Amino acid sequence: MRVSEIDLVSPSSVDKCLYMLRDHDKTFRLLAGGTDAIVQMKDGKRIPDIWINIKNLTELRYIREEKEGIHIGPLTTHTDIVKSELLQKKADVLVGASMEVGAIQLQNMGTVGGNIGTASPAGDTIPALFVLDAQIELSSFNEKRTIPINEFFTGPGKTVQKQNEMITNIIIQPQSENEIGIFEKLGPRKAQSISIVNVAITLRMGSNPRECLEGKIAFGSVGPTIIRSKKCEKMLALGPLDDTAIQDIAGAAWKEVMPISDVRASAKYRRSMASALLERGLYRLMNRWDAR
Amino acid sequence: MKTFHFKVNGEEVSVTCPPTKTLLDVLRDQLDLTGSKECCGKGECGSCTILLGGDSVCSCLVLAGQTENVSITTVEGIGLTTKMDVVQQAFSDEGATQCGYCTPGFIVTARSFLNSIDYIPTDDEVKTALGGNLCRCTGYTKIIKAVQTAAQIQQAEKAPS
Amino acid sequence: MSKEVKDVQKLENQQQLKWVGKSVKRIDGPAKVTGEQKYKTDFNYPNMVWGKVLRARYPFAKIKGIDTSKAEAHPDAVCVLTHKDIPGFNGFGIVTPDQPVLCEDVVRCTGDAVALVAAESLEAAEEAINLIEVDYEPLEPVTDAEAAMIQGAPQLHPDGNIHSHVTIVNGDIDKGFEEADFIFENTFYSPRQMHAFIETEGGWGKLEEDGSLTIQCPAQYGHRDKLQIARALALNPERIHVYSSPNGGGFGGKDEITVQIYLALLAQNTDGRPVKIHLSREESVIAGIKRHPFKVTVKTGAKKDGTLIANKVRAVADTGAYASLGGAVTALAIEHASGPYKIPNVDMEGFCVYTNNGIAGAFRGFGVNQVCVGIETHIDMLAEKTGLDPIEIRKKNAYLQGDRSSLGHVVSSSVGTIETLMEAEECDLWVNRELYKSQVSEPWKKRGVAAATSFHGVGMGIGTPDYGAATIELLKDGRFKVGVAIEEIGTGNGTVYAQVAAECLRCEVDNIAVIQGDTKETLDSGTISASRSTYTGGRAIATAAPNMITLLTEAAAEILNVSKSEIELADNKLIVAGDESQSVNYKQIYEKLYEQHRSMRVEGHFYLPREKKELKNSGGAPHHLYGYMTHVVMVEVDTLTGETDVLHVVAIPDVGKVLNPQGLEGQSEGGAVMGIGYTLYEDILIEEGYHKTKNFTDYIIPTIRETPIIETIPVESNEKSGPFGAKGIAEVVMIPIIPAIMAAIHDATGARINHLPATPERIYKAIQETKKQTLVSR
């Protein structure tokens, strides 16, 4: 198929979009910010018959707090996330992740739905969504279902989303008053870089100095999908998070990840970096906490 | 082929082309606005940066089919030699352009950054704002300075005298 | 000495310079910041066609047949060309034309061109290219330069895989090592750096109605490109017009032919329709030349008191499939491999070797980047061993003007090494380094400060003709048109040309119109490379100016009815000496000359001075003139991850004379950041002849977020032969920063990285290894 022959349609509502997706004769792909999809098209990968341009579906671009959590529309851009006071207060780890995406132009264009849709093991918002216990709402013309994020991805670039479905909502659990989070990324440089390893951490702190009641840790780029580090999470609550405890916890991380080697880094280095980023993240979190 | 209507630098235009043609190619080939450049075509370099409804975006990753009714500003819309914008004047005065191929992209990104602030930014703030634009010639030092100079002039112009 | 030269020197000696030495704003600034500047790849013609190149599928293979019939049958194809369609010589290359324009029987790298297509659209051109069927017999690629040198390795070229071998021997190396108290020996590996100019290779070709050819293509030596095109097309070069300025960046990467010959061939087959080629970044990565990766083994002997006594160097350069300027790069590397020092015993050799790893060629620094790390690292090791100050060791060993260098020749041109080192010693970063090092931003980070010094030849060296030429023409409105063929590639040389011309002609800079990169209107003035363009072009203008003044004086004398000797040059006019009231301006002179049908154009020619005797087997050493430089840098290393930030750079170039402070700083800052990229981030990875690095997603150049604080402190050593005392600096500005960063990483962490780029992974590994060593030694 010639690129110049691909059609592009811009449905005016989510319903119309879902109606189009029912059609099985043609291949469709959703086009949000296009920062992944168009790059793929230019590389000759995953070229559809028709692009469904959803960029203008403003009904899918929102951030609002409701009873069961904070709702984030899939067309919310990284810039929207970075600027949201609600998220700065109640999901700092996600704000941190969106701030690390590419650079300003990419943050203005790229959406959180697209980041999830691409399902890259290096996608920066995904570990943050993991530690915020995100639920992904998938809609088709006739149905709606909600999938916990840890069941959403099935492999690199692969998700449980069906051809006739799209992401219509993302619900995260807000961080409470005594919860702090951080997103740590290691890339080849500071801007415009694909994560070699990244990690999202949230901690619920107690009233004693550096007392951690509970925590969540999710690593990106060290396995086919995001890896929750259950062992390290358990260790977080074993005692005050002083430097020795942090080093012990970080030291355990490399056992929980399963990276590969590629042009960007060797598996061995990635493994060590899972520990290093966790260590760095915990130091930084504790400094912030001490300062509070 | 389809026809799309949108606004460029304040003027209504209509363009007939395949919907998958990039906005960058439309601007350069069909509207003779060659200030925006293609260097990577993949969102990495920022030399194709334009403002789309006020936000800086990479026009190499926007398709013509997505432009219906939008409003676009290119470097030419920010200012021409006959009447340069303060940010352009500052880049020229501070020596923030060398080969100049990256410069239009920087001007657009910097303009959009300066639109969003009303103070003189620190080095780090400028760096965060311009991280999506690559320059191989200048080493960026004079670009940082130029953005700060432009902010200063902008402040002075705004201040009630 | 001729009268003209004396005149110029008189001018130069005048204390009060109006333009030279001032931060005159770039003359092309406004056009560039508004997007009005048209680059060659910005042009558009209504009846155009698109050109596309078929690149080789394999890094090394025999071609058994090429079938273009399907491509020709493509409805939108305009022409399909192969080697059979080349009217002249099927090859190009600046020195050795060993690269086929279109391969006939063998391909030697994946950047090789096999066929060309012109079509109605880019998409159609790509489709047609994909319809060309090439029958290949793949061969085992040669992927390692040293392996390529072994007897029995597959041969890439008829004369074998060693393209060139240069040596420089001085003194008695064995005796030197015998006398040494310390000996250091290490092997260094350098990256395959990409120029990464923001404008990729591209341009236009058009066959004019009169049968002449017009090529518009950003390039670094239009006059030479013209000859290379003429050779391939068997055409009179005077029938080819090349427009090659401005460039969206060059850095040496547009010194060799890029797409000019393809454009010319296609243009001859499209019925006069203009043809455009503009490489995608991906194609540019594969087909464009790169910096030569080197393996350099250096052994240095020194005495306890810090005297360097012996230096042995063996360098192997991977030039990829073709020579381009590989021989010259290797020669320059060897000429500079012992640093700006007077080491009495040296034995240096370099090999330039063919492999199937893409193609390497000219790149800012031209081999010196790769070799400077050896001697500079060893000096730091010596400082560590002896407790001597590293800058003092350098000062002790640096040669002065009039001294004998390590090469054994007496350096008669200006030498500023000591001055740059003294500035380094006195700069705040160095003086207060312990304080700055203690101010780490987070406790697990470590800082290091280090200095390094280096040098770089200006101009071509012996054996390559090196001349400059300029024209000055009086225009109707009393302004002057200054023509210098040397292209604008970003350096701002056009602005310096205007400054020099305005200074010499005593007019306003605004009254100078500079034209560059136009083979029709300008005289051949050599390349924009070898740090020569300011020096050579500026000097040529300063040589042409007296001729213009003579012309003006004659006309003024006639108009004012006085003798020539009574006429004096004043600001923007000529006057009768001592009587301001009797004057003529340049516009009046134009009118007078026009009436009399007299020529209003003068020329100036300039030969670069050079040494009389070439060092045997050196491939062109020594140069007459060198630029010297010291860098002081501070880095901060995250010991958890190996990530390294360069925080602060003090750049101290010896520039002879500053012609434009803003332009100088621009070069210094750009060079420093390119040096940071080289040292920490950049490398085109090739495995088994195939590029693993494909585009800007994986090729990491520094962004604005990586840029440090950069201070530039120029040192002026006044070079007699240069315009107003200036010499070139465009390359040396990226050189000493490389070993300086390496040493600063060591200062911070104790780890030495001899394999660049020093990526976080390499630094992390090295830090882990030093930890292990300290465990063992305890």
Ligand SMILES: Cc1cc2nc3c(=O)[nH]c(=O)nc-3n(C[C@H](O)[C@H](O)[C@H](O)COP(=O)(O)OP(=O)(O)OC[C@H]3O[C@@H](n4cnc5c(N)ncnc54)[C@H](O)[C@@H]3O)c2cc1C
């Ligand atoms: C230069 C550059 C730098 C980048 N840097 C980073 C980085 O640092 N970190 C990072 O994580 N990513 C990075 N990216 C990737 C990309 O920008 C992000 O993944 C971004 O969030 C994608 O959003 P989008 O709206 O542009 O997606 P699109 O490209 O529009 O879509 C991506 C995929 O998601 C699907 N999709 C989009 N919306 C939906 C939906 N509502 N429901 C279901 N499927 C949907 C699309 O069909 C497509 O398959 C970078 C990309 C570029 C070009």
Ligand code: FES
């Ligand atoms: S060309 Fe669009 S970002 Fe590089």
Ligand code: FES
């Ligand atoms: S000025 Fe040349 S790339 Fe920025």
